[in-house]
Amino acid sequence: MEKVKLKELANSLYFDMNDSQLEQLLSEFSQIYNETELFKNIDTTNVVETNFSLNNSCSVLRDDEPISSECTRKHLKNSKNLKDDYVVIK
Amino acid sequence: MKSRILDLNKKFIENQTNIIKNLQAKKEVACKLSDYNAIITNLYDEAIKQAETTKYNFGSNLLAGIDYTLKDNVSTEGIATTGGSLFLKNYVPSFSATIYNIFNKNQCILTSKTNLDEFGLGGTGTHSAYGKVKNFYNENCISGGSSSGGVVAVSSNMATFAIGTDTGDSIRRPSSLCNTVGYKPTYGLVSRYGVLPYAPSLDHVGTITSTVADAAIVAEKIIEFDNKDFTSQNKKNIVSYNKLKELNNIKFVVVKNLLKNLKQEEKTRFENLIKKINEHGHEIVYVDCDESLINAVAITYKILSYAEATSCYGNMTGLLFGEDASNGDDNFEAKLYKNRTAFFSNELKRRFTIGAFLIKKENYNELFLKSKKIRTLIINDLKRMISCGDCVLMPSTASVAQSFDLLENDITWKSNQIDQLLTYSNFAGTPSISIPYTFINEMPWGINITCDTFEDQKMLNIALTLESLIDEMEGNDEQF
Numbered sequence: 397m398e399k400v401k402l403k404e405l406a407n408s409l410y411f412d413m414n415d416s417q418l419e420q421l422l423s424e425f426s427q428i429y430n431e432t433e434l435f436k437n438i439d440t441t442n443v444v445e446t447n448f449s450l451n452n453s454c455s456v457l458r459d460d461e462p463i464s465s466e467c468t469r470k471h472l473k474n475s476k477n478l479k480d481d482y483v484v485i486k
Numbered sequence: 487m488k489s490r491i492l493d494l495n496k497k498f499i500e501n502q503t504n505i506i507k508n509l510q511a512k513k514e515v516a517c518k519l520s521d522y523n524a525i526i527t528n529l530y531d532e533a534i535k536q537a538e539t540t541k542y543n544f545g546s547n548l549l550a551g552i553d554y555t556l557k558d559n560v561s562t563e564g565i566a567t568t569g570g571s572l573f574l575k576n577y578v579p580s581f582s583a584t585i586y587n588i589f590n591k592n593q594c595i596l597t598s599k600t601n602l603d604e605f606g607l608g609g610t611g612t613h614s615a616y617g618k619v620k621n622f623y624n625e626n627c628i629s630g631g632s633s634s635g636g637v638v639a640v641s642s643n644m645a646t647f648a649i650g651t652d653t654g655d656s657i658r659r660p661s662s663l664c665n666t667v668g669y670k671p672t673y674g675l676v677s678r679y680g681v682l683p684y685a686p687s688l689d690h691v692g693t694i695t696s697t698v699a700d701a702a703i704v705a706e707k708i709i710e711f712d713n714k715d716f717t718s719q720n721k722k723n724i725v726s727y728n729k730l731k732e733l734n735n736i737k738f739v740v741v742k743n744l745l746k747n748l749k750q751e752e753k754t755r756f757e758n759l760i761k762k763i764n765e766h767g768h769e770i771v772y773v774d775c776d777e778s779l780i781n782a783v784a785i786t787y788k789i790l791s792y793a794e795a796t797s798c799y800g801n802m803t804g805l806l807f808g809e810d811a812s813n814g815d816d817n818f819e820a821k822l823y824k825n826r827t828a829f830f831s832n833e834l835k836r837r838f839t840i841g842a843f844l845i846k847k848e849n850y851n852e853l854f855l856k857s858k859k860i861r862t863l864i865i866n867d868l869k870r871m872i873s874c875g876d877c878v879l880m881p882s883t884a885s886v887a888q889s890f891d892l893l894e895n896d897i898t899w900k901s902n903q904i905d906q907l908l909t910y911s912n913f914a915g916t917p918s919i920s921i922p923y924t925f926i927n928e929m930p931w932g933i934n935i936t937c938d939t940f941e942d943q944k945m946l947n948i949a950l951t952l953e954s955l956i957d958e959m960e961g962n963d964e965q966f
Contacts, residue, residue, distance in 0.1 A: 397843075405842045406835065409796065410819070411826035413835055421836055428840065431785035435856055438778055438863065445858030446865060448687045448717060449673035449915025450939065470580035474807035483805055485818050 397425040487730070487950070488957075489699035490646050491552055498544045498551055505537045505551040505595070512553055512597060516644040522625065523617030524638035526558045527566050527599040542593050548703050548727070550593040555645040557636050558599040559606055560691075561680035562586050569682045570602040570614040570632075573808045573829035583680025584712045585649060585691060592707055597645055600635025604831050606651055606684040607795060608632050609659060610893060613833045618890065621664060623929055627887040630660030632684075636694045637664040641930075647704055648694040653684045654787055655908035657692045658920035662882035662932030665922045667949070669693045669701040672939045673915025674719035676705075677712035685794035686717070688787075688912040698921060698949045702727045705942070725942050732951040733944075737875030738763060742772040744780070747884055747902040752931065755924050756881055759933065762959050763879075763952075771875045775907075776867050782860055783906040786913075789857040792841030799838065802826060865914040869938065872916070877948050878936040880907055882920040886929035908934060917942040919949050923956055 399418050402425075406413045413421070469481065477484040497503045513530035533553065542551040556562065559569045561579040563586075568574045582590075589596065603613040611619035611634025619634035621627040622642040629638050633650030637660040640648050650657040652670040661668025669692050676691040683689055691708070695701045706727050711720040740760065748756060760770055804810040804825030805818075811828040812821035830838070844853050871878050884904040911918035916939050920932040935952070937945040956962070 402839060406839050407823075409800075409826070409838050409842055410822040411830055411835055411838075412823070413832075413839070417832055417835065421839060424836070424840075425843075428785070428788070431782075431788075432853060434778070434782045434785060435853070435860065438782060438860055440856055440859035440863070443859040443862050445855060446861045446913070447858065449913065450717070450719065467580070472806075473580065474577055475805065476810040477805075485805065485821065486814065486816065 397422060487699045488697050489703065490696045491548055491700045491703050494552060494646060495544055495548050495550075498542070505542065506534055509534050509537060509553055509595065509597065512644055515642055516598065519622070519642055519644065522620040522622065522638055522642070523601055523614070524619055524635040524642070524644065525555075525598040526568055526570070526601050526616045526635070529565065529599070530597050533595045533597045537595060540593070547592055549589070549707060551595060553595045553597045553646050554589065555598045555600045555636055555639045555648040556586065556596060557602050557633055557648070557650045559602060559651060559682040560586060560649065561682070562596070562599065565599065567599065567682070568616070570604045570616060571829070571831070571834075572615040573802055573804070573825075575615070575809055577807050579680070581680060584677035584714060585708055586680070588708055588710060598639065600639055600648060602635060603632035604834055605682055605795070605799070606632040606653055606656060607834060607837050609655065611660065612890070612893065613831065615831065621887050621929075623665065624887070626889050626891070627929065628663070628890060628893055630663040630887060632656040633660055633668075633694060637661055637666050637668070640666045640694050640696060647700055650692060650694050651681060651684070652690045652692050652912065653688045653791060654912055655905070657694060658882055658908050658918060658934060659905070661694060661920040662934070663887040663930065665930035665932075667695045667698055667701050667922065668920045669695070669705065669946075670911060670918045671705060671709060671942055672719070672724070672917045674715070674717045675709045675721065675724060675942070677710065677715045677718055679712055679714035683798045685791035686798070687794060688791060690912065698946060698953045699727070699730060701919070701949075702730045702946050705946070721940060724940060725946060729943055730950055731947055732954060733947050734767065736768040736877070736948055736951060737771055738768060738877060738879040739771050739773055739871055739875040741775050741871060741878065741880055741907065743774040743777060744880065744903050744907065747904045748881065749885060751926055752881065752885060755926065755931070759923065759956070759959070762955060766955055769875070773871050773874050775871060776863075777903075779860070779864050779867050780903050780906050783864065783909050786857045786860050786864070787909050788840065789844045789853055790861065792837045793845045793854060796838045796841030796845070799834075802830075804829065861913045864910055868910045868914050868916065868936070872936065872938050876937070877945060880904065880934050882908065882932040882934040886926050886931050911936050915939055917945045919945060921949050921953055921956070924960060
């Protein structure tokens with residue numbers, strides 16, 4: 397792993413990291429690579445992956461309910477920049 | 487049966503105390519220990535005002551008038567919910583989590599929102615924007631995390647009980663380090679609707695209490711099917727306080743090949759417990775776990791949880807909610823970039839960047855998919871061990887809480903195989919509980935019990951049996 401690649405990764409998530417943060421993370425990556433070596437000795441042939449602890453949920457989809465405009469206004473209260481119930485970007 | 491909740495309920499009914507006096511006493515403790523950083527939002531005054539004008543039904547409801555705290559990743563309409571992050575410093579949710587609604591329905595009194603590692607991503611209680619949470623038994627030591635504020639609130643008696651969340655061990659580990667009962671129910675039994683996520687395939691909501699009976703009383707109320715949570719399990723009567731009882735002839739499964747990780751003092755204490763268990767007519771069965779799997783727990787957890795967290799927090803833009811450091815000239819992307827750079831902590835950026843790497847297309851098969859398969863093998867190994875008896879019994883943590891100094895300066899310190907065992911229950915969704923056992927160098931140390939999925943009642947009954955046995959062994963007082 398190179399510092400420039402780490403910076404690219406951080407930027408792909410829309411944040412920046414300074415040099416010392418990147419250095420620290422760089423050293424951690426060697427440990428991550430070492431740990432992933434442990435994977436190689438584990439045979440997962442024909443093993444089915446687990447996505448959730450329990451896959452027998454009773455509520456896969458729920459009915460949407462109409463939401464009143466009053467509720468929308470409540471949600472918008474947390475936005476710092478509003479105009480006529482719209483969030484202003486630029 | 488020892489219980490703070492039953493004790494308070496009785497006192498309320500018999501007029502030995504009242505709700506206001508109880509709240510004032512708790513507020514006094516909270517004020518005295520404010521520099522322990524357990525609390526982010528203090529609501530004691532509001533709670534007292536509310537109590538002054540409310541009529542409580544003590545007779546029909548054990549939780550009526552009982553004070554509690556919520557980890558600050560639980561949404562509370564009209565009350566700030568920060569997630570322990572600067573990003574949500576001024577965020578006031580427009581809706582409430584299901585669990586908060588359940589407590590309101592049951593006349594419980596919320597007294598504070600408690601501190602946590604930012605969005606639950608941390609195991610030490612040191613990664614919050616609102617200060618490091620100090621251990622009630624030694625302020626120079628960590629409390630453990632991420633439900634750090636809740637365990638300190640209960641261990642210091644700022645609150646009768648607390649609600650926490652547990653993605654890797656975040657209720658049970660701090661409970662072990664702070665002398666509380668930390669219960670993570672079977673996956674999906676407690677609704678996560680309105681709870682800020684960390685890694686949804688591993689996230690659980692659970693209780694932090696002083697006793698096993700209190701855990702059962704609270705669990706009975708909060709285990710409820712919720713169609714707003716797509717992982718919610720529709721099971722009835724999973725836990726009932728009335729069914730809580732001590733058991734005979736329990737078959738405890740001890741993972742023998744992990745005991746080598748204990749230091750001498752911890753090992754001796756654990757052996758003493760085993761001896762006492764045998765004396766009470768229970769049985770100990772020794773098994774070995776697959777060490778190649780337990781050694782892979784840390785990296786498997788990292789891959790799965792960081793990847794999920796990276797995705798979950800994509801909605802943090804600072805535009806619809808959250809802090810905004812941008813100016814009017816910035817376009818959408820520039821705003822995102824500025825806000826996320828300014829308000830995410832280093833620890834969050836670290837985990838998210840690792841998460842982004844792990845889910846890159848070229849790493850998908852070799853790392854991400856493989857880790858999901860290893861998760862299956864870990865679950866199978868845990869179920870194999872549980873099936874050798876009634877429950878797995880192990881120390882909750884390898885040792886007592888370490889000091890802040892050691893955590894920051896000793897780069898050789900790392901969690902060992904025993905610490906990793908708690909995460910098995912998050913992978914498998916099995917119920918798991920840490921109960922107080924003993925004190926080593928004046929610091930608390932807990933033990934952990936794990937049963938199979940939906941065996942929550944059986945696990946609580948086993949925990950009650952052990953709690954009583956430990957009280958006899960350690961000479962603990964039955965009363966508070």
